[in-house]
Structures are given as C-alpha cells and as structure tokens.
Amino acid sequence: MAKLNRAGRKHKRSEGTKTVQPGNYLIVTEGTETEVNYFNNIKQILEKSFNNNIIVERVTLKVEGTARSTTVLVNEAIKKRSLKSYSDVWVVFDRDENTDFDEAIKLAEKKGMNVAWSNESFELWLLLHFQNLNAAIHRDDYIAKLNNHFKNKNLNNGKYDKNISDIFDITFPYVNAAIKRSNSLIEDHEKDNIFSPNKMNPGTKVQDLVSELIKYIKK
Incomplete structure (x- = not known):
C-alpha cells in the first residue's frame, strides 16, 4: 500500500540524476465525500514527499429546477484557476442525473482543463479495482459490489462507505x-462507435488523473 510513511521516505538517487517532481495541481470536484477523500489522500502522500501545493477543492453544485448542472462546476473551476497559476487543472464529476454532462466536458476542454468524469459515478472507478464491468448497472449496485469486495478482502474492516479517509491507500x-x-471500457465503446461520454455507460476517465499523480509516488 502507498502508506504515508512510505511516501515520505527520502528517495536515494545516483549522482547526475534528478527526481521528477509534480507541478501545482488544482483538482475541483463536486461536493461528495468519496472523490474529496480519494484525492486528498493522494495529496497528503505527494505533499509529504515533495511539499508541492496540490489543492483539492470541493464545490457544491447549484440546483436549477430538478436537474444538477455540471457546467456550474466547470465555471467554478475556471474562476478558481484565475486566482493562481497551476500547472494542471482537473475537474472531477459524475454523470448521475446531470443533464449537461457532455456540454460540461466540452466546456472544460475548450478552456484548457482536464476532465476526470465517471458514468455513472466515481464508485465505478473504485469497483474497477476489483472486477471488470462491461454492462450498465445502477450506481447503487456499485456500492453493493464494493461492499462484497471489501468484505472478501477484509478491507476497511470488511465494509465500504463514502467516508473512508484513506480510500486511495486501501x-x-x-x-x-x-x-x-x-481504458479497456473506453476502447470498447469507441470500437462500437460510441464517442459521447454521456452514452459510455459504464465508463470513466478518472484513470487519466490518477495515472498522472501516481507516477510521483515512491513504491
């Protein structure tokens, strides 16, 4: 596991080599526990090693009528980016019941930001740690399946919940x-000529952000 004490060790290097350090990241996510805990856990590990300024912002989405708007989240990220210089800005959000999912992704990309989206929810990313999932299921079923895996592997005392502070470590x-x-899920959708994230169920791009961050974690 990527325990904090391990991540804090000094990295021995040979003369003439340099340790690549992460830049300053802004990660903006909607107001849910799981994503914030997950990326804050990574933040703690990296900052202990590199003392870099990685900011994880929780933004509560406004409610407009009966639907939530992920475009609001993207606009909040644009505002926060304007207040400080960042090497990378990422927006993290779920499909859930959002009606402007594709539009929000396009807006973020147009503004030069990266998007770690999930269809339907972030728990899909966690579930893929333990199994393949090739068919759409309700996001509540993600939780049930995660509970089974946590129980079988005796993780977090055999129970998954959204408030696990060291969920990345686990x-x-x-x-x-x-x-x-x-990555295979995305490739399979594209082979079927499905390119809209809104229709890629199940699908996620959280792996792009995680891959970017874990390359700095000392194993």
Missing part, C-alpha cells in the same frame, strides 16, 4: 488493474 494495490480496465 485501493492502491489494485490501481494498475483499475487503470487497465478503465
């Missing part, structure tokens, strides 16, 4: 499998 041993499965 799932880290399986992260390479999750990255591979996530």
Whole structure:
C-alpha cells in the first residue's frame, strides 16, 4: 500500500540524476465525500514527499429546477484557476442525473482543463479495482459490489462507505488493474462507435488523473 510513511521516505538517487517532481495541481470536484477523500489522500502522500501545493477543492453544485448542472462546476473551476497559476487543472464529476454532462466536458476542454468524469459515478472507478464491468448497472449496485469486495478482502474492516479517509491507500494495490480496465471500457465503446461520454455507460476517465499523480509516488 502507498502508506504515508512510505511516501515520505527520502528517495536515494545516483549522482547526475534528478527526481521528477509534480507541478501545482488544482483538482475541483463536486461536493461528495468519496472523490474529496480519494484525492486528498493522494495529496497528503505527494505533499509529504515533495511539499508541492496540490489543492483539492470541493464545490457544491447549484440546483436549477430538478436537474444538477455540471457546467456550474466547470465555471467554478475556471474562476478558481484565475486566482493562481497551476500547472494542471482537473475537474472531477459524475454523470448521475446531470443533464449537461457532455456540454460540461466540452466546456472544460475548450478552456484548457482536464476532465476526470465517471458514468455513472466515481464508485465505478473504485469497483474497477476489483472486477471488470462491461454492462450498465445502477450506481447503487456499485456500492453493493464494493461492499462484497471489501468484505472478501477484509478491507476497511470488511465494509465500504463514502467516508473512508484513506480510500486511495486501501485501493492502491489494485490501481494498475483499475487503470487497465478503465481504458479497456473506453476502447470498447469507441470500437462500437460510441464517442459521447454521456452514452459510455459504464465508463470513466478518472484513470487519466490518477495515472498522472501516481507516477510521483515512491513504491
């Protein structure tokens, strides 16, 4: 596991080599526990090693009528980016019931930001650490399946919940499998001529952000 004490060790290097350090990241996510805990866990590990300024911002989405707007989240990220210089800006959000999912992704990309989206929810990314999932299921079923895996592997006392502060550490041993499965999902959709994230269910691009961050974690 990527325990904090391990991540804090000094990295021995041979003369003439340099340790690549992460830049300053802004990660903006909607107001849910899981994503914030996950990326804050990575933030703690990296900052202990490099003292870099990685900011994880929680933004509560406004409610307009009966639907939530992810475009609001993207606009909040644009505002926050304007206040400070960042090497990378990422927006993290779910499909859930959002009606402007594709539009928000296009807006973020147009503004030069990266998007780690999930269809339907972030728990899909976590579930892919433990199994393949090739058919759409309700996001509540992600939780049930995660509970089964946590119980079988005796993770977090055998129970998954959204408030696990070290959720990245717990799932880290399986992260390479999750990255591979996530990429395969996207590839399979594209082979079927499905290119709209809104229709890529199940699908996620969280692996892009995680792959970017874990390359700095000392194993």
